[in-house]
Amino acid sequence: MEASVEEYEAFQERVKRTVYIDNLSPQATEIVLRAAFNQFGNVVKVEFIPNYLYPQELARSALVEMSTVDQAKAIIVELSNSPFMISGMPRPVRAQAAAATMFDNRPRKPGRNISLRWLQPEDPDFTVAKKLKLMTRKHSAEAQFLLKRQLADEAKLANQQAETLKANYKKYEVADGVLADGTAYRLGRAYNLNISDI
């Protein structure tokens, strides 16, 4: 039962071999992630981090455990150098080194004792503790707000890009179209240009 020191060390080693991936599409399943990261080495385990607190539109994140520390590092370097896309584009995924606190089933830190204390209302620290509680709430609200902002900005960028893409696509389609129906040739002849080079 007692998380032994070795067990904890083994866990810490596991953390080092693991990469935290986020900005994942819901379509990126474990199979997809395995296929994607097997390019960098050997995927040992893929674990999604559930999101219970934040809105559902938040991108998913996962922990990908590789077989060696070097492979994990390589992923982080590679993904920060060039945008890497999984199950969709153009929004790339992001890789960071994993932290122990990202894991769901982590062993207890050996030898940690937690002591608790109920403050009495007459205790001079009572008001401070109360303020602290308020601050905790405030901070979490702030974080929620920032997250909301981020999601809004993401949506905005996505829309913008969709427009750009549509416009670009239209342009190419028109170009294709004039070539296909012979308009380009006719115009070329009229201006004495050789279209077949294009």
Added chain:
Amino acid sequence: MSTTTDVEKLGEAEFGWGKKGHLGGKNKTVQFYKSFSYDGIKYTLYDCVYLHKEGAPFPYIGKLVKIWENLDKSKKVKIQWFFRPSEISHWLEYHNVDALENEIFFASGEGVGLANVNDLEAIAGKCNVVCTSVDSRNPQPSEQEVQMADFVFYRTFDVGSCTISDVMDDNVGGLAVNFVFNRKESELASCLNLVCKKEEDGDRISGEKDRTGYMVNTITSKVKDSMLQVNIVQREKSDKVPLTSEDLDGMDARPSKRAKLDTSSKFAAENELRKTAPSIAVHEEKTRSGCKELIGMAKEKRYAPDSSTLDENMSKKKKFQQSTDKIARREKVDEDSIRLGDGPSGESRNGKITKLVTSCEGLSKEKPKYKLKNHAYDMGKSKDIHEDNLDKNGRKLVSHNLVGNIAGASVDSDEKIDGRIFEVTRKPDVDKGKWFASLPWEERMLSAHEKRTLVLLQNLDPDYTSEEVADIVWSAFKENCEAKVVQRTAYSSPHSGQAFVILKTREAAERVIRKLRDGCLILPNQRSLVGRMAVLPKFTGKQSTLVGHLCIDKYKLQMQKEMKDAVSTSHCSQSNTIEYELAMDWCLLQSRFDFSWAALYKQQGKELKRLMESFKSN
């Protein structure tokens, strides 16, 4: 205590085969038997037995469905299991089934958990299980029999479909139904002393003695065998040693009688307890050293299970709120008695007895319910003590008792808040013995959210594990709970860890929140715990794509197909494409927000630090 020595020692215990059955197996190498005696107890096919498993909080209960000896002389038994409600609690909850206090469920169907082959030596004693099924094929038990039973059952738990049924088919999980039901009278008579006592005369005390009597030889030998057997069924153990000392007898019988009879009267039970407590205390004075200490120990054990039974009775009345506590307490006691037995030194045992006395004295003054909790709580802690240096014992004990008292007090009156520091102790494992995968956390959390028993704790140390959070809740509120820390992501605050806690009842959840709101629970590093009802975001169905993943309508179908076949699901973008340009936009946005997050948390860290500095007690 290694397992191998365990087995060896057990091997030395008295053993003898009984009636032979047929030969079986390949080449007829397996000899089946219909009965055997082990450690002085005669077991017959289809008896119900306790099985001990290392690390399990309770002994398992099962029915002997096959007994045989292999060619290599290894003795095996096939056991079809009974389930305690706690083992299948999730399914009970799922099917909305209430279980009786001492009800167990017989395994049926097919699948994992139905039956196992075990070493015969794993049998830890006989268990008196009575079938109360109203089925006409079942020889109906008398009321007395039912009362005497350690456990009753009338329902089955299908291990395949995880359903509960009170209808017995002709064949229950491969066992003919007449072996499931109670034995007919004729069989009964030949059966066992344990059951004999039922037929005597209803005098519970003498019955109890009888039972202890028949167990004595077993046990004394076991005691000699040092404490190996301690792991064995607690009931058996507590029965055994008292008989070695006459003066214990009366006392020995009394609590158990009370525990079983007094289901109705709380006050009577209370009185009884008052009587018991001082007598233990007195006795403790006498038993300072030598083998007497052993007796004291036994009594402690004796007392321990009873107090939990008593608690059980009371919790019947408060079943809704308390039933889980009860299990918790009982398990604590279990653990304790195991520990006691293991104790390498008399000193630590002594210490424990003293502790027990302290809590017992408290008992006689206060309402038993809280105190008992307290008591069990202390016992749980003796584990820690045990691991510690002996010379530390004294001090530790004091502080632990203190802890218990504080904790007890906080249960006692909601508003009473103490300023003393207490350590977080391990929560007793209630849902141990998980035969079946419980419902996934997500479902349990959602249902708890609906029932408003889901609490979100904030301002925890992000380093804490889920178990530690559960332990904190247990230590601070004496509430059993399931906890899950919110896993850190790129957006999580480095200052404040969060955790979901599922409490057993809505009242408990509200109480926890109220106490956290009105009082201040200080964790290490001056963290003041914040609790509130968790509000989960609405689940608006599965999202199909991620914001920012674009697709040209015309190719949508093709892409979806590719994705399904996982043909091209990932790639690095080349720098001469539109895609790359767009991806760069995303990277830019991401880093912009990364900075925002970093700045936000840095700012918050500063604010926290400033506030922390105003803590006087620093």
